[in-house]
Each structure stands twice: as structure tokens, then as C-alpha cells.
Amino acid sequence: MExxxxxxxxxxxxxxxxxxxxxxxxxxxxxxxNIKFSKCSFINCKLDNVDFVSCIFxxxxxxxxxxxxxxxxxxxxxxxRFIGALPNFIKENTFLNLEVIE
Numbered sequence: 001m002e003x004x005x006x007x008x009x010x011x012x013x014x015x016x017x018x019x020x021x022x023x024x025x026x027x028x029x030x031x032x033x034n035i036k037f038s039k040c041s042f043i044n045c046k047l048d049n050v051d052f053v054s055c056i057f058x059x060x061x062x063x064x065x066x067x068x069x070x071x072x073x074x075x076x077x078x079x080x081r082f083i084g085a086l087p088n089f090i091k092e093n094t095f096l097n098l099e100v101i102e
Contacts, residue, residue, distance in 0.1 A: 067093055 016036045025045040034054045041061040048068040057077040064084040071094040 070094070071096075073097065 015034065016038075017040050018038045020037075020040045022040065022042045022045055024043070026048075027045060027050050028048045029050075031051045031053060032055055033051075036056040036058075037060050038056075038058045039060070040057075041063060042065055043061075043063045044065065046066045046068070047070050048066075049070070051071045051073065052075055053071075053073045055075045057075065057080055059079045060077070061081045061083065063081075073094075074097045
């Protein structure tokens with residue numbers, strides 16, 4: 001999926017996202033498994049009990065999101081930017097085998 005502004009959780013149904021903007025989503029109890037995000041932005045989203053498993057993130061921005069009890073397992077990221085309340089992001093999340101390269 002390319003060049004799409006995603007504002008509804010029902011729009012999330014593919015395995016690859018390019019140039020997409022996820023904005024103002026309230027995502028709860030969802031698993032993103034084996035999904036590739038390239039040049040995507042998550043803006044003002046609430047991610048509650050969301051798991052990112054075996055995902056790939058290239059040139060993605062995470063801006064002003066609220067992260068609650070999320071898990072990041074076996075993911076790979078390159079050129080990621082996390083902007084906003086990072087202490088909560090780190091404190092309230094679980095990271096296993098997450099590789100981030102700048």
C-alpha cells in the first residue's frame with residue numbers, strides 16, 4: 001500500500017506499507033506480524049497492548065504517540081525517529097532482539 005493516509009483501523013490489512021501516514025489511530029490489542037513499513041509515519045496514535053513482531057521499519061517517524069504496554073520482538077529498523085514522550089515509550093514497552101541502525 002502506497003501513499004495513503006490511514007485514519008481507520010480497518011485500513012490496516014496489508015503486509016507492506018510505503019509512504020503511508022497513520023494518524024490519530026487508537027489501536028488496541030493488535031499484532032503487526034512480519035510487516036514492512038517504508039517511509040511511514042505514525043502521528044498522534046494511541047498504541048495500547050500492540051505487538052510489533054518480526055517487522056521491518058525503514059525511514060519511519062513515530063511522532064507524539066502514546067505507547068502503553070507494547071512489545072517489540074525481533075524487529076529491524078533503519079533511520080527511525082521517535083519524537084515525543086520517549087521516557088514513557090521506553091518504560092512501558094518490552095524490547096527483545098530489536099535492532100535499530102542510524
